[in-house]
Structure formats: structure tokens, C-alpha cells
Amino acid sequence: MGRPPCCDKVGIKKGTWTPEEDIILVSYIQEHGPGNWRSVPINTGLMRCSKSCRLRWTNYLRPGIRRGNFTPHEEGIIVHLQSLLGNRWAAIASYLPQRTDNDIKNYWNTHLKKKLKKHQAIGAIFAPPPPSESSSIVPTTAGASHHVDLHHDIIGSKDYNFARPAACSNPADEVTQLIARRRSPFAATDGDSSSSSYASSMDNISKLLNGFMKSSPPPQNDATADIKPSATDINPLLSLNHMSGGSNTLPPFSDDMLPSPQPPQQPALTMGHRGYDNEPKQQHHQQGPLSPIEKWLFEEAAEQVVDLMDLSDACCSVPMMF
DNA sequence: AACTGGCTCAACCGCGAAAGG
């Protein structure tokens, strides 16, 4: 027969994760690396479904996640990729390694959709009705205040340098913020609620662990090293992501390495949660390398951004909000 | 001060595909 059941539904805890559960989960992953989720609740004693553990890790606890407001660059990328790929959030997320698909999906649903509608109304003045919703998005939304050349922007954008957000430079503060954030997810982390970057790097978490779990072996130079063998074997650049949370300097990224958005089956930049799992089966779900047509569309869309921005700036007194 | 409706986002649900036996 197949594998044994991942978890029985009886006694499975649901709802918000507690800090204690987070610590247990992170501690376990620190030791064993992500993956084999079925064994996680069994070995940790967490009364959580393996699925829930995986979700918690990938969407919240894993290192390298950037939280807080999306930058205009990121917004632009999401809008364009959504227009190209549709609601394939995992594929879109692979272009924004610091963001989770869940985050992108939420952001799209709560922010961008509304903005698009608003701007579509405005853009309709300048553009004929598009044949489809997705294609309509590009010209009208792109008219917002994105960088003139989005494609070039992506290349040069700091959002894509995999560097850790600068907001939390003091590890001790990060731990405090981590705990505070857990208790009050909406609380500002550093007094700047506009760019609250959640202290979720493995570095932070390991420090947190030190406080809570004295028995845990102290992390070495970089706590992320504990999970590197499994993670970076799969995804060499994942280590960059881990390192970005510490004091290590990143290897130089040449501009042309970055934005041809990395297709998921090229693990290089697919450093999201999918990068940990090394699952060939996911490939069918996600985009392969951009086809020439897609690349062209991508760049074409960026061009349209320019045109419409110019139009908008020149002709429209309505301020573009993003 | 209390109520209410909207907003945000973490988490859950259900499905499809892949993998193991």
C-alpha cells in the first residue's frame, strides 16, 4: 500500500499558532531540516496536522521571508506577472523570493485588485476596452506610479538583492519583536508600522530558541547552517537567502542574473518554500522558463507602463496611488 | 464608551498530481 496516513483528524489543533508551537516547530526544523512533514507532528508532539506545520513554516517561519508593505516595484511585478500567469501565486512568488505565495495572494486580493479596478476606470479613458481581464490589467494598472522601465527596474531593484530588510538590525530587538509580533500580529515592530519587517529569519528564531529552550544546541556561526545541508543541497542559492539573514555578505549578483525571473525548475532563485522541497512534481504546477513570447509580453508590458505613465502624468490630474 | 462595518492576513479547505508500496 501507500504511505501511512499523515495525521488523523482526531485531536488535531487548529487556529493560530502559539509562540511555543512555533518554537517547537522551528527547533525541529533546525535540527532535521524542512521536509518530511508527516514526521513533524509525530516527532515534535505538536497537535498539528503535517499540512499545518508545512504551511506555518513556509508562510511564516522560514528564513528570508520579508514582511510588511510591498514596494512599488514588487507591486508592479505582481501586477504584470498576474497579467501574464493569472492567479498562479506560487509561480509569481518564485519571482519574489522574499514573499510567500500566500502573502502575494493576500496582497493581490486586498490591495491590488482594488487599485486595478480604480485605475482601470481611469485608464479606460485612454485605452480601448481590452479583450480580456488579464490583458486589460497591464496597460491600465501599469499606468500607476511604477518605475518607468519595469523590466530594468526589476533588474536593478534592491527588492531583488536578497538582502535582509534593514529594519531589524539588532538581533535582540528582533527577538523582542518576534515575540511581540506573535502576540499582536498587527503591532508595529519598530515604531514604523509602514514597513514592519517581521523578524523571521532563522537567525532570529534561533536566538529566540536560545531563550526558550536552553537544551537546544547553540547555533553555530550561523544558525541557518543547521538546515543548509538539506536545503542548499537542493537549492544552492538558498544559502544566499539564509546568509542574507546574518552578517555574511552576499555573493555578487550580477544584474542579468536576477530578473529573468527564475523558473521554478531552475532552483537557483526559487528560494521560496518550494526550494526546500525539491519536488519535481510541482513543475507542472508552475511556470517553466519564460517562453520568448512571455518574455516579450513581459517587456512589452513594461513598455506600456512607460506609455501610460506618460499619458497619465501628462493628461490625467488624478494622482496614481501606486 | 459602545457599536458596527470594513480591512488585513494567518490559517484552513479541497482538489489535483506525484510518489510509495
Place this chain on the structure above:
DNA sequence: GCCTTTCGCGGTTGAGCCAGT
């Protein structure tokens, strides 16, 4: 090849927060 289980993804929900009344 079939069946069962695991995993990942996209859609949806609901608890908590906040602003307006």
C-alpha cells in the same frame, strides 16, 4: 497498473484590529 498517502497550490474563511458613527 492500482490504490493510498503526501504534498503543493489556489480559493476561501474567520479572528482580530481599526476607523467611523
